[in-house]
Amino acid sequence: MLALAVAIGLFALALTWRPSIAEVAPPAASSFPAAAVARGAVLARLGDCAVCHTADGGRPLAGARPLETPFGTLYSDNITPDPETGIGRWSLAAFRRAMRDGVSRTGSHLYPALPYEHFTHVSDGDLDALYAFLMSRRPVRQEAPPNRLIFPLGFRPLLAGWKMLFLHKGPIAPDPDRSADWNRGRYLVEGLGHCGGCHTPRNLAGGEKRGQALAGGAAEGWRAPPLDATNPAARTWTVQALQQYLSTGISPDHSAAGGPMGPVVESLSRVPEGDVRAIATYIASGMGNEGGRTPTRPIDVPGRAAQAYPLGATLFAGACAGCHGGGAPMMGQGRPALGLATNLRDQDPTSAIQAVLRGIQPPVGRRGPLMPGFADALTDEQVAEVLSYARTRFTDRPAWRKLDRKVAHARKESAQP
Template identity: 80%
Template sequence: MKAFASRAAALWRRPAIRYGLPFLASAGIFALALTWRPAIAPIPVPPPASFPQAQVARGAVLARLGDCAVCHTVEGGRPLAGSRPLATPFGTLYSDNLTPDPDTGIGHWSAAAFRRAMKDGVSRDGSHLYPALPYEHFTHVTDDDLDALYAYLMTRRPVREAAPSNRLIPPLGFRPLLAGWKMLFLRKGPVATDPGRSAEWNRGAYLVEGLGHCGGCHTPRNLAGGENRSRAYAGGLAEGWRAPPLDRTNPAARAWTPDALYTYLRTGISPDHSAAGGPMGPVVESLSSVPEADVRAIATYIASRMAGRESPVRSRPTPDDPARAAGLFPQGATLFAGACAGCHGQGAPMLGQGRPALGLATNLRDEDPTSAIQAILLGLEPPVAGRGPKMPPFADSLTDAQIAAVLGYARSRYTDRPAWPNLDRAVARARKESAQQ
């Protein structure tokens, strides 16, 4: 014991230890102080009648524009009751209950607490929220719109539903770390108005950059999970699908116009482009019932971001070279004839009914094959009232090698793009990711 005390005393006499430890302790306390946020006092659950009906109706539209129910409703569960698993590279998060239930939802939240969560990513109790709630974008929404959204949520039927515990890679479950993430990636402030643009364009910019949080899927992310702002709208990943670029690098065979985008966002299909699949389906479903002017504003803004891209002109025909493709992918040609040609082959009765030809499909032209793979694995469902193209899933009937062969054949036959490299591995990876969603 005396020897231990003697060694400890000797260590303490060293300047690096004597002055360094108190400095590190002070720095640690200071860092924790920076992450601390006070709790906001709970309020009695406000009666639904206390909110003006006009405000609630406006909030209902904003909720659809923000796709709130998409992430906050578990499959087969009650709307907005949360508990939906959200897979991330860092583990699985579960969405919160947004109904006014006093124990498991936001029933005791004030409007101020709700605004803080949306703008600062801080819960009513002062804990930091994970950016699966896209407060990177919601921070740009006006207080009036957030108050209307709050009014809508607080007038929903309460549902008692506690979300499961998150399953994250250690030490990411330590929420104070999120304060550092926000210092790096959270940029507050309103969406700047461009006086040189129309009111419709500026409305679209506000919706896309704010509640619509389109960049959350269509912008690549860095290793820390923040959006790479220097490559805004250059394409990203969403629930195992590829969100294509919404900038000048968009791979569509024909340039997107505001009218084409409006039709696509409203119905899930553009005859000159493609059909909505994967996570885009619920987005279309939400946008199908909001005011037309808002969807047109979104389309106008996004079309302007893609303007000026280098792409084939509208009058240029899309390729169709079955002989060349069969020479490169003979197995793919056989599989395509048996499984795909009935709907996609030349003269198929389903073509020419508002459905885009394969040569126009963005997924088939993209430099990343992920969404084309997922469309074959999982199929496509019409997002709006059963209207639009439907494609059955082939995950159980085709192997990874067969899917790679079919896609290699289709890309070679219907596009002028180079073959995807390592397609077998890409199919195996996409199948694994879709199984985890």
């Protein structure tokens, strides 16, 4: 029996073992063609590299940003070309393996907070350009803090089993029956853009539910709404509306970007217009125009809502009506009316709660909607009341149940590092 156990252990170790890839001398930034570096800069924005790999107040791409997961806290890696704490001694082969296989240069398995589930589909040419961009950045010496994970998930060889279940490699084949924009959009959404990393629900092991791609998920304590026909928007998301939203953070007929979507919009505002149009084309096709209606005007029934939630009506009049009430000045500046806001219409109140607690910042050049957070001004019960009032007044959706408990949970999520 002991011999069998040892044999099984050795077999398991063999399955999880990956060789290290030899170090290289840090390449000079001037060794990369300027065109490759410029292309890599665009790809880095499409992949939101700086969003996860830059700590609050930290140097760009130097890592150490805490990433909260259901399994504990991970800290992003330094991806500047620092030879000691970054990727300065990584070869192109090591970089490609990390992006496609989730294995570091030293052979250790990487956690799927690096969305190699999607990056595995990126072409050689794009990975090479991204490598050229990263290796031509200024090196920053910065160690990431140790991860804080539930036992025994700190044991990295376990990730080999996870990959066997959830890592599906291979290129994304073009569909000859679709347009060039649609195929480009699919490549970006399912590959480097990794939209499903937030907008697809996950199973108990943290893998994306492949049969429910883009059916809605979670990101940093916010709700990532479905990007399929179940999207709760009051008006249909057209290619034009999506392109405007992704580039500016605002669609007057839909929503304003908040939470983790803000940095995504900021990145997309600095990429070629054609790439944003392609993304919008692909996503709009998946929505199928089945999840939207086109009312002549947004719903607004204050009397019914005040009768149901008198405290919410009072709080709304004092804290919200100056911007969101009838005739408010902001409503003439291209901002979406509350009756059109996706968060307020969603069956999941998480993002509506977080918008009230944390507020919304303009995602692009300080232009766009600015909403202060009320976490310090309103109790959980008061947030629940004002949101219940707003949902009843401005939408035709049923009331959210046990909303005060959900507010308390969202506030706890907001307080995590």
